[in-house]
Amino acid sequence: MRLDKYLKVSRLIKRRTMANEACDAGRVTVNGKAAKAGTAIKVGDRIEIAFGNRTVTVEVKAVEETVKKEDADKLYAYV
Numbered sequence: 001m002r003l004d005k006y007l008k009v010s011r012l013i014k015r016r017t018m019a020n021e022a023c024d025a026g027r028v029t030v031n032g033k034a035a036k037a038g039t040a041i042k043v044g045d046r047i048e049i050a051f052g053n054r055t056v057t058v059e060v061k062a063v064e065e066t067v068k069k070e071d072a073d074k075l076y077a078y079v
Contacts (some may be wrong), residue, residue, distance in 0.1 A: 001063050002015040003047075004029065009067055010075040012049060012058065028041065046079065 001009075005027075007019040020027050023037040027050040030039055041047075045060045058076040067075060 001041050001043050001065070002037060003035055006041045006060070006063065006075075007047075007049075008061065009064065011069070011071070011072040012047075012056070012076070019022040026053075047076075 004016050004019040004023060005015040007022075008016040009060075013019040013022060019028075021039045023035060023039075025033055028035050029048045030041070032043055032046075032048075035047075041060055041063060043060050043063060047058050047060065049056045057079040059079050060075070061077055062075050064075065
């Protein structure tokens with residue numbers, strides 16, 4: 001799955017266009033490397049997102065095309 005879509009489906013970022021912009025601005029890394037919106041995401045990857053002065057690090061637990069709002073937090077675990 002594409003990184004921008006994963007960020008939206010997992011609700012780490014609210015909209016896919018915002019996820020795209022964050023990737024283009026270099027605020028998202030996957031496994032320690034700067035990531036573009038089209039980067040493929042798989043189980044076990046570590047994603048870091050810089051939100052202003054705060055950085056969120058998560059590990060991918062599952063990759064699904066669609067998920068209910070209540071189950072979105074089961075796709076990742078905070079590190």
